Amino acid sequence: MRTTLPEAFPAHTPAVPQIFTIVLSHGPVTRAEIARRAGVSPAAVTKAVRPLIEAGYLVEEAGEDLPPALGRPANALRVDGGRALFIGVKVTGDSAIAVLTDLRCRIRVTRRASLDDRSPDGVLATTGELVTELLVEAEGFGVQVRGIGFAVSGDVVRTDGTVRYSPFLDWRDVPLGERAAAATGLPVTVENDVRALTVAEQWFGAGAGLTDFALVTVGAGIGCGLVVGGRVVSGAHGVAGEIGHLSIDPTGPPCHCGNRGCVEAIASDPAIVREVRARTGIHVADAAEALALARGGDTAARQVYARAGEAIGRAIGSLVNLLGPERVIISGEGLAAHDLFADRIQDAFTVSAFGTAARCEVSTHPLPFEAWARGAAATAIQSFIGSDSRSGGSGWR
Amino acid sequence: MRTTLPEAFPAHTPAVPQIFTIVLSHGPVTRAEIARRAGVSPAAVTKAVRPLIEAGYLVEEAGEDLPPALGRPANALRVDGGRALFIGVKVTGDSAIAVLTDLRCRIRVTRRASLDDRSPDGVLATTGELVTELLVEAEGFGVQVRGIGFAVSGDVVRTDGTVRYSPFLDWRDVPLGERAAAATGLPVTVENDVRALTVAEQWFGAGAGLTDFALVTVGAGIGCGLVVGGRVVSGAHGVAGEIGHLSIDPTGPPCHCGNRGCVEAIASDPAIVREVRARTGIHVADAAEALALARGGDTAARQVYARAGEAIGRAIGSLVNLLGPERVIISGEGLAAHDLFADRIQDAFTVSAFGTAARCEVSTHPLPFEAWARGAAATAIQSFIGSDSRSGGSGWR
Structure with missing residues (x-):
């Protein structure tokens, strides 16, 4: 090719x-x-x-x-953004989205495909087709594609490109980076999806110019990317930013992680759907139906969203009390319900924030569906320019 | 002089x-x-x-x-530790402790004085006497004292040496650094006491060689120093590491910060004393008496310590889920009750920690009373060698 x-x-x-x-x-x-x-x-x-x-x-x-x-x-x-091209691929439980970006991470072309087979072979086949299409598109720009980034939710070891555990894909220890590199002949970077999105926000988005900020994503799960001292926090053991598993109520609902009262067990889309069903007796099919019910004025359904907002706000308060960031950016597909819980997030945050930590700005930032794939491209750019090194002095800011 | x-x-x-x-x-x-x-x-x-x-x-x-x-x-x-000397001063609500250290932060001389007058004038007079004594001692080493560090609990602005707010001293906006420098003719560094202690642990203690760790101090308050990517986190607005104000129970006891269920409202010495009195009906005078009652087998008193341990463990779980440090070191005078709550801390942490974050080692580290003053000396060393700059590239690791 x-x-x-x-x-x-x-x-x-x-x-x-x-x-x-x-x-x-x-x-x-x-x-x-x-x-x-x-x-x-x-x-x-x-x-x-x-x-x-x-x-x-x-x-x-x-x-x-x-x-x-x-x-x-x-x-x-x-x-010079036009000097090189990159491909970013986001894999979700039911689809794959791929973007072609320039060196400044501006999206040039977007491709999407549904994912019928979530096995590693199935995902590699589907994403391989998308990558091939984008490589053809890239020829039209007369510039080489220098790397591919994959963003996958779960426990990802960036250094060797392994997906250690992804609940949405039901993968364990899949050498995605190695296999994709062998298939494409290009350098491949694999990163946790929230961290990838955080890189894009830090370099090109709502976090540009900030040395300390957090990106909280709400939706199917509740995730968080943290930038502290100009660096994305990745955790000594691969886990960091798990704001979804901050337990804010010891008597709260059980979480799939084994704990009780986790934010994800209260404020994620599946938790909201479950709770709306339980409180209203109406079998809403998904988050969109739950949202429609609440928007229609159903008091019980509205209370579920209020409780979700309070849980998110309390967790952001904990995060801010520990790290004192300049800004917390809330994003993700769950923002569709923004009108139903934004005030509660802010109120709960204000009560939780200690002293001057309350000065931290909590804002929302819509997330276009291709943003996750753009985050993956940002990690590929990061690898290309050599700024992904973990050694102390060469960290990027 | x-x-x-x-x-x-x-x-x-x-x-x-x-x-x-x-x-x-x-x-x-x-x-x-x-x-x-x-x-x-x-x-x-x-x-x-x-x-x-x-x-x-x-x-x-x-x-x-x-x-x-x-x-x-x-x-x-x-x-060469002997190349320079430093003085570190820790001011508590009722005493001042000062140490003379070498450039490797080894304590050479320790002095202590009770503090009858907590006003800025009173504290400067008492600490001034201690510093004068140590400067005389320093002459015997034939090496100059190059700087003085002050460690004060509360909201401290290191860059200009101001104590913005210290509840224990009842200070607001005191230019401690400026006044102490004028009185001694030496460079003065003023830092939050927990952050100062964290610097000492990072350079010379249980955190040496680690790029990501947390120091949790239990006692009169519950504090936390965080080192992320090799740097002590100080927060964009001066607040960070406030693990004591992580609310772990929305129905928990009210906290002086205005929130409910904060760790400090459950696990600090005053909270334990208050709760032991309430549950046993025995008017224990202080933390030592509460501890003696629990050690003597009083079931209700023992439950108070168990609850405190659970609160600390849950908060450490939140911290670890967000930051994924290599190690959490628990220290402080509250460790006197270690035998009563250590197991509960570990159990609650294990339940709270998400996935591989549970691999983080949670250990205890006794804190000699002069350690806080040594932390203050460490910040003076930091200022002397110019490693306290906030600019990106010159951060110390």
């Missing part, structure tokens, strides 16, 4: 990925500003960006009105 | 504090290992350590049996 090997990204020193990421998130940006954000000397920035400019990944913006200082050019730098 | 100005620490580039901190925490350590941990090139390490060796802050260990590589010396480096 490809006739030439991809050129490697010129990351000769650990500072290069960090600096490139700053330009990705904040560009156009001057070398002086890059130096300030990276905490390195302006000379180090000048040295690091030179090969990136030569290789066409960075371009100088002309016409900046800042005077040159100490012989360094004052022109702002930005990433 | 001092006749010469302190020499500045030779931190010419942002990499120097980071590298020095690695040697402080891990030394003796080779340049190659420093480079690996810092994520910088071996050449950068060689360049950074040269002025530190020349100024006597680092020394080479002779006799390492590793072969020299690429012309770089393979000798391991360690910090």
Whole structure:
């Protein structure tokens, strides 16, 4: 499919990925500003960006009105998004969504397919077709696809591309990265879907420019991506951001995890559907029907949403008391019920937040269906530029 | 008192504090290992350590049996602890404790005084006397004191040395750092006491070598210091680590913060004393008497401790589900009741922890009374070597 090997990204020193990421998130940006954000000397920035400019990944913006200082050019730098393409694939329990993005993670083409067979073979066959279609599309841009990202919910080991456990797919220890790389001949990155989405928000979305924020996703499950000190938290044992399993009530409903009163057991779509059925006696088929019932004015159904909002707000309060982020962004398909629980989230958060932690802004951010796949592409970009290293000094911000 | 100005620490580039901190925490350590941990090139390490060796802050260990590589010396480096002295002061509601430490935060002299007057003037007078005594002691070592650290519970703004709010001292907006610096002529660092203790544990204690851990302190309050990705979390608005204000039961006892069911309202010493009185009808005077009653076999009193242990364990479960640390260290004067609640902490944690997060080790670590003051000294060391900067790239690990 490809006739030439991809050129490697010129990351000769650990500072290069960090600096490139700053330009990705904040560009156009001057070398002086890059130096300030990276905490390195302006000379180090000048040295690091030179090969990136030569290789066409960075371009100088002309016409900046800042005077040159100490012989360094004052022109702002930005990433040439058209310099490379990436594919992001999100796999859910019933469908696969794939996007073709440029180096700035702007979506160029989107493809979707239903997933009848959730086995690893079935998922690889379906996603393989989507990837093939996108590779054909990529030829029209005259630029190479440099990597593929897969976003899967559950316990994912990014370093070796293994899906350790995914409840929605019913997978255990599937070497997805290895198999997809063998099938496509391209570098493959596999990441937990919420962490992938968090990377996209941090670099290109509602978290851009923030060093400490949380992304809470509500819907089929309740997930959370955390950025602390500019880094996505992944946990020493692969688990982090499990806000859905914060127990906020020891007498609450049992959760599939074995605990009681978990947020996910109260505020996820399946929990809401179950509770609406129990309280109203009406056998709503899914979250959409439960929502319609509540919107229609059914008091019991509305109380279920209010309780869900309170659970989410209390859990966000716990998160904020521990980490003190600048912003908490609530997103996910569960936001469809936003009008029914937003006030309760805010009220419960306000009561829970300790002291000045209450200054944290809690906002909502709609999530287009292709955003998860875009998150997967963001992790592929991250791998390509070498900013996914876990070693201390080369972390990206 | 001092006749010469302190020499500045030779931190010419942002990499120097980071590298020095690695040697402080891990030394003796080779340049190659420093480079690996810092994520910088071996050449950068060689360049950074040269002025530190020349100024006597680092020394080479002779006799390492590793072969020299690429012309770089393979000798391991360690910090010369005797090169500088620091003073750490912990202020509680009824006493002040001050320690004189060396550059490796080893305590040389300890002084303690009761605090009859908690006003800023009263605290500055009492701590001023302790500091003067320690400066006299320092003369005997023939080395200068390079900085003073103050550790105060509450909302502390380290960057400007202000105590924004301290409930135990009943202070609001006290410019402690500025006043103490004016009185002593020395650089002063003011930090929240739990964060100060966390710095000491990270550099010199149970957290050394870990990039992700939590320190939970139990006693008069329930506090928590968090290290995520090698950095102490301080929160965008000054609040972080408030595990004491995680509400684990919406029907639990009211907390002074305005919420209900906070861990601090169940498991702090005052909460335990109050609940033991309520359940037994015996007017225990303090935590020691409550503990004696429970140890004596009083069932109701023992249940109060069991409930406290469960609350702490559930809160640690929430913390671990969000952050996935390698280790949670429980410490503080409340550990005196360890035998009464340790099993309940572990049980509640195990039920709460999600998936592989349960692999996090929960351990206890006794806290000598001077440890808080040592934490304050650690922050003074941190400021001296320039590793307290908040800018991205110069963070210490």
